[in-house]
Amino acid sequence: MNLIRKFISCQKPPGFWWGVITVTLLLLPFGTNSYGLSLLTQALIFGILAMGLDILIGYTGQVSFNHATFFGVSAYTTGILFYGGCKNFWLALGSGIAVSVVLAIVLGLLVLRSGGPYFLMITLAFGQMIFALAWRWRSLTGGDDGLPGIARPESGLPAAMENNLYFYYLVLIFFLAVLLALWKFVHSPLGRSIVGIKESESRMQALGYNTFGLKLMAYALAAGVSGLAGVLYVYFTGFISPQELNWTMSGLIILMVIIGGAGTLLGPVIGAAVILVLQNLISSYTDRWPLFMGIIFVLCVMYARNGIFGYFLKLYKGGKNHEGNRS
Amino acid sequence: MKAIEVKDITKKYGGLKVLRHLSLSIAPGERRAIIGPNGTGKTTLFNIITGVTKPDSGKIYVFGKNVTRLSPYHRARLGLARTFQRNNLFFNLSLLDNINLALQVNRSQLKAKDFLENWALYHRKNVKVKELSYGEQRQVELLLALVQSPRLMLLDEPTAGVSQGESRVITEMIQRLPREVTVVIIEHDMEVVFNLADRITVLNRGQVLYEGNREEVRTHPTVKDIYLGAAEEEDI
Numbered sequence: 001m002n003l004i005r006k007f008i009s010c011q012k013p014p015g016f017w018w019g020v021i022t023v024t025l026l027l028l029p030f031g032t033n034s035y036g037l038s039l040l041t042q043a044l045i046f047g048i049l050a051m052g053l054d055i056l057i058g059y060t061g062q063v064s065f066n067h068a069t070f071f072g073v074s075a076y077t078t079g080i081l082f083y084g085g086c087k088n089f090w091l092a093l094g095s096g097i098a099v100s101v102v103l104a105i106v107l108g109l110l111v112l113r114s115g116g117p118y119f120l121m122i123t124l125a126f127g128q129m130i131f132a133l134a135w136r137w138r139s140l141t142g143g144d145d146g147l148p149g150i151a152r153p154e155s156g157l158p159a160a161m162e163n164n165l166y167f168y169y170l171v172l173i174f175f176l177a178v179l180l181a182l183w184k185f186v187h188s189p190l191g192r193s194i195v196g197i198k199e200s201e202s203r204m205q206a207l208g209y210n211t212f213g214l215k216l217m218a219y220a221l222a223a224g225v226s227g228l229a230g231v232l233y234v235y236f237t238g239f240i241s242p243q244e245l246n247w248t249m250s251g252l253i254i255l256m257v258i259i260g261g262a263g264t265l266l267g268p269v270i271g272a273a274v275i276l277v278l279q280n281l282i283s284s285y286t287d288r289w290p291l292f293m294g295i296i297f298v299l300c301v302m303y304a305r306n307g308i309f310g311y312f313l314k315l316y317k318g319g320k321n322h323e324g325n326r327s
Numbered sequence: 328m329k330a331i332e333v334k335d336i337t338k339k340y341g342g343l344k345v346l347r348h349l350s351l352s353i354a355p356g357e358r359r360a361i362i363g364p365n366g367t368g369k370t371t372l373f374n375i376i377t378g379v380t381k382p383d384s385g386k387i388y389v390f391g392k393n394v395t396r397l398s399p400y401h402r403a404r405l406g407l408a409r410t411f412q413r414n415n416l417f418f419n420l421s422l423l424d425n426i427n428l429a430l431q432v433n434r435s436q437l438k439a440k441d442f443l444e445n446w447a448l449y450h451r452k453n454v455k456v457k458e459l460s461y462g463e464q465r466q467v468e469l470l471l472a473l474v475q476s477p478r479l480m481l482l483d484e485p486t487a488g489v490s491q492g493e494s495r496v497i498t499e500m501i502q503r504l505p506r507e508v509t510v511v512i513i514e515h516d517m518e519v520v521f522n523l524a525d526r527i528t529v530l531n532r533g534q535v536l537y538e539g540n541r542e543e544v545r546t547h548p549t550v551k552d553i554y555l556g557a558a559e560e561e562d563i
Contacts, residue, residue, distance in 0.1 A: 189431050196428045199417035206377065206415075207475065208403035208432045 050268030052225030058263030061198030066127025074230030100227030146241030261307025336385035363530035406478035
């Protein structure tokens with residue numbers, strides 16, 4: 001443990017961690033079987049999804065309870081396009097993201113006027129309305145049967161995506177692109193502005209910031225990122241059902257963000273991976289896996305307030321400060 | 328053209344009338360103090376001028392422009408800056424980041440480093456604001472308004488809760504402001520009020536009770552009775 005602590009806390013050149021992340025994710029599939037590869041792909045897709053929500057929870061300070069809506073709506077868009085004969089990846093991707101973003105702007109104009117617990121409840125209500133719509137609009141969505149048999153895209157990509165390893169690398173490219181883009185975003189003036197809203201919205205207004213516009217932008221950005229995850233997800237599983245729009249899914253994404261570490265982009269990715277691995281691991285022994293998830297959540301709240309990644313980040317920064325003091 | 332013109336403002340919270348047909352005008356460059364007992368509507372008036380609270384009736388003009396229906400951020404962009412009665416800062420960000428956030432929106436050419444050096448807080452630049460002392464936080468509260476290079480500043484009890492020494496520092500900071508900046512200050516500390524204000528408005532029960540210069544207010548019998556007298560008794 002001390003060795004790990006020492007390794008984490010010693011200073012690294014810039015870009016070191018980017019290199020570690022990229023190389024690890026590039027090589028990971030070779031050390032695993034097809035089950036592991038499937039879990040890895042799922043973890044990256046949910047990682048993208050959780051990073052999107054983190055823009056709202058961790059950076060803007062808006063706890064949204066309908067994040068699954070944008071994920072599911074985008075997945076449904078892809079499914080419906082597939083049933084309509086669209087086999088092109090980029091068309092599906094663009095449509096999925098566009099529908100999510102437009103829906104977020106429309107919903108955002110209504111829900112972002114409230115704050116705190118009211119925002120949480122109103123997003124939950126709208127999320128459940130979309131869930132009910134997907135459930136009842138059988139002719140379009142297949143109702144509770146969902147849309148099965150969605151094949152991976154046949155055109156628009158250089159390799160056949162039926163190969164799971166190729167599909168993993170496709171997801172990895174999008175994952176790294178989203179991570180880099182969001183990293184740039186949160187360190188940009190715009191990104192710093194949304195952190196200002198989390199800290200004090202009234203002060204931001206007094207300084208001259210249009211906080212409503214900024215929150216709407218963050219909501220749409222989070223929805224767009226989730227839309228991307230939704231398209232990848234439906235191609236991965238080949239199936240979409242109303243369950244992906246349900247509040248339980250939104251709750252799961254919130255858990256990923258909080259357990260991993262809200263306000264740190266990588267944290268939610270780690271949260272997504274931990275939850276998916278545990279879910280798969282524990283559910284092979286017992287159906288009561290949510291019980292264990294609850295225990296982990298309680299432990300996180302008690303001992304690692306900033307999540308798993310937040311805990312390690314604190315160690316890293318603590319080590320840097322310690323070295324700084326010595327010099 | 329007045330810096331602020333408040334015309335016939337009324338504000339009720341349920342059955343409680345906080346402001347009753349209140350009118351007030353302040354000239355550009357003036358230093359005006361607003362005093363009055365607690366619960367008399369001073370902060371509500373500030374919230375109405377800055378757009379945080381909507382009045383039930385009446386109109387607000389800032390530099391001749393009717394801002395009654397404008398949002399707080401629109402008013403801020405007209406050159407209206409404010410401080411809050413309770414520290415309202417970006418507590419988890421460093422002092423430098425606090426200042427940069429204010430500079431960024433105003434597209435100011437000013438450098439945060441120069442600004443903090445000018446106000447003798449540069450050595451604390453990397454400290455998270457929540458880790459600053461209360462007195463320093465009160466100074467940052469003022470700096471966040473100052474850094475906007477405003478034409479009009481509303482200061483809500485800038486020296487509330489600080490020691491006498493810190494109160495002097497904050498008073499000096501306000502005295503250093505360029506003379507063309509209009510300053511309106513709510514304050515309970517009469518020493519601060521008499522040091523800073525050209526004119527003083529006394530509010531009572533949501534109405535203007537009296538308005539005059541320092542000497543007139545100091546000697547006005549009713550003002551002495553309801554406010555200054557009470558303050559002196561409290562001191563005892």
